[in-house]
Amino acid sequence: xxxxxxxxxxxxxxxxxxxxxxxxxxxxxxxxxxxxxxxxxxxxxxxxxxxxxxxxxxxxxxxxxxxxxxxxxxxxxxxxxxxxxxxxxxxxxxxxxxxxxxxxxxxxxxxxxxxxxxxxxxxxxxxxxxxxxxxxxxxxxxxxxxxxxxxxxxxxxxxxxxxxxxxxxxxxxxxxxxxxxxxxxxxxxxxxxxxxxxxxxxxxxxxxxxxxxxxxxxxxxxxxxxxxxxxxxxxxxxxxxxxxxxxxxxxxxxxxxxxxxxxxxxxxxxxxxxxxxxxxxxxxxxx
Amino acid sequence: xxxxxxxxxxxxxxxxxxxxxxxxxxxxxxxxxxxxxxxxxxxxxxxxxxxxxxxxxxxxxxxxxxxxxxxxxxxxxxxxxxxxxxxxxxxxxxxxxxxxxxxxxxxxxxxxxxxxxxxxxxxxxxxxxxxxx
Numbered sequence: 001x002x003x004x005x006x007x008x009x010x011x012x013x014x015x016x017x018x019x020x021x022x023x024x025x026x027x028x029x030x031x032x033x034x035x036x037x038x039x040x041x042x043x044x045x046x047x048x049x050x051x052x053x054x055x056x057x058x059x060x061x062x063x064x065x066x067x068x069x070x071x072x073x074x075x076x077x078x079x080x081x082x083x084x085x086x087x088x089x090x091x092x093x094x095x096x097x098x099x100x101x102x103x104x105x106x107x108x109x110x111x112x113x114x115x116x117x118x119x120x121x122x123x124x125x126x127x128x129x130x131x132x133x134x135x136x137x138x139x140x141x142x143x144x145x146x147x148x149x150x151x152x153x154x155x156x157x158x159x160x161x162x163x164x165x166x167x168x169x170x171x172x173x174x175x176x177x178x179x180x181x182x183x184x185x186x187x188x189x190x191x192x193x194x195x196x197x198x199x200x201x202x203x204x205x206x207x208x209x210x211x212x213x214x215x216x217x218x219x220x221x222x223x224x225x226x227x228x229x230x231x232x233x234x235x236x237x238x239x240x241x242x243x244x245x246x247x248x249x250x251x252x253x254x255x256x257x258x259x260x261x262x263x264x265x266x267x268x269x270x271x272x273x274x275x276x277x278x279x280x281x282x283x284x285x286x287x
Numbered sequence: 288x289x290x291x292x293x294x295x296x297x298x299x300x301x302x303x304x305x306x307x308x309x310x311x312x313x314x315x316x317x318x319x320x321x322x323x324x325x326x327x328x329x330x331x332x333x334x335x336x337x338x339x340x341x342x343x344x345x346x347x348x349x350x351x352x353x354x355x356x357x358x359x360x361x362x363x364x365x366x367x368x369x370x371x372x373x374x375x376x377x378x379x380x381x382x383x384x385x386x387x388x389x390x391x392x393x394x395x396x397x398x399x400x401x402x403x404x405x406x407x408x409x410x411x412x413x414x415x416x417x418x419x420x
Contacts, residue, residue: 143381145377145380145381146377147391150391150395153395155392155396156392156395156396157396160398160399161395161398163399164395164398164399164402165377165398167402168374168375168377168378168402171371171374172368172369172374173368227371227372228371228372228374229372230372230375230377230378230381230382233372234371256374
C-alpha cells in the first residue's frame with residue numbers, strides 16, 4: 001500500500017482586481033475552516049505538519065494557499081514588467097477574495113510573520129467574516145534590521161542570501177532537519193519575491209496608529225510569538241497586545257520565527273489550547 | 288583573551304571535519320576579525336580552510352569583515368544553548384550588543400558558510416565532541 005498523506009493540492013482560478021490568477025492551495029481535514037497564511041518569501045508547505053496532525057484536521061478543514069509569486073502559484077501575466085511589491089490593502093483583499101471564492105464560512109485565519117501581521121489589517125477591515133484570528137510572530141511594527149537590497153542583488157546568490165537571513169531567526173533547539181527544510185524552501189523563492197513581501201512587512205504596514213481600533217469583541221485575536229524571534233520580538237508583540245483590549249498573547253518558549261514548521265511538535269502545545277478555546281466558543285466538543 | 292592560537296588550531300580541524308561546511312565553503316575567501324574590548328584575532332580563510340591566525344593582528348593589517356562585541360555578547364553567542372535572541376551575530380547586532388562591519392559583499396556572498404563557521408565556533412567552544420546540528 002502506498003503511504004499517502006491526507007493533504008490534497010488543487011488550483012483555484014481567481015479573478016482579482018481585473019487580473020486572472022491561478023492559485024495553488026492544499027487542504028486536509030474537515031470542520032471549521034482554518035485558513036493558513038505563510039511567511040514572506042515562502043509558501044504553504046510551512047503548514048504540512050498542521051495538516052497531517054489528526055487532532056487538528058479531525059476538527060478543522062485546514063487550508064493553505066501559496067500567494068501569487070510563491071510556491072506553485074504563478075505570478076500574473078505581465079509580472080516581468082514591474083517590480084513585485086506586496087501592499088497591505090492588496091494582501092488583505094486577496095485573502096478575503098480567496099476565502100470567498102472557496103465559499104469558506106467564517107474561517108479561522110492563522111498566519112505567520114507577514115501572514116500574521118496582515119491579520120491586524122483583517123481585524124480592522126472584515127472581522128465579522130472570521131471566527132478568530134491567530135497571528136504568529138506578529139506586531140504592529142518591526143524595526144528594520146538589515147538592508148533589503150541584498151535580498152535581490154546581482155553580485156550575490158539571492159537564494160542563499162534569502163535563506164541565510166532567515167536561518168538565524170529560528171530557535172537553536174528546533175530540530176536541525178526541519179530548520180534545513182525551511183532554509184531549502186526559502187532558497188526556492190523567485191528573484192525579488194522575498195524582498196517584495198518585505199515591502200509590505202517593513203514599509204507599508206506600520207500599524208502603530210491604528211491597532212488600538214481593533215475590537216476583539218467582533219473577532220477574537222490571539223498573538224503568539226516565539227522567544228527566539230529577533231525580527232518580531234516578544235516585546236514587539238507585547239507592545240501591540242497592550243493596545244488591543246481583549247487580545248490574547250502568548251510568548252512561546254524555545255521557538256523562533258517559524259513555529260509551525262521549525263518545531264511543530266513543540267508548537268502544538270501552544271496552539272491546541274487556542275484551537276480548543278475557539279471550538280468551545282463555537283459550541284463544539286473539542287476532543 | 289577568549290580565543291588563543293590553540294583554540295583556533297582546534298577550530299581548523301573542526302572545520303575540516305564538518306560535512307556541511309566542507310560542502311558549502313569551497314569558495315569562502317575572507318579575512319575575518321574577531322574582537323572585543325580586550326582581545327582581537329585576525330583569521331584568513333582560503334577556500335574555506337583556516338590558513339592563517341594572528342593574535343593580536345599586526346597594526347594596519349587589512350580585514351574584510353569585523354565582528355565586534357563585548358565579553359558578555361561573545362559569551363551569549365557561543366553558549367551551548369544561546370539565550371533567546373542571542374543565537375546569531377545579527378540578533379546581537381540588532382540588539383546593539385555586537386557590531387558587524389566591513390565589506391558586506393564579501394559577507395553576503397559567503398553568508399551560508401559564514402553562518403556555519405560561527406555555529407562551528409560555538410560547537411568548538413563548548414568542548415570536544417559536541418557537534419553542531
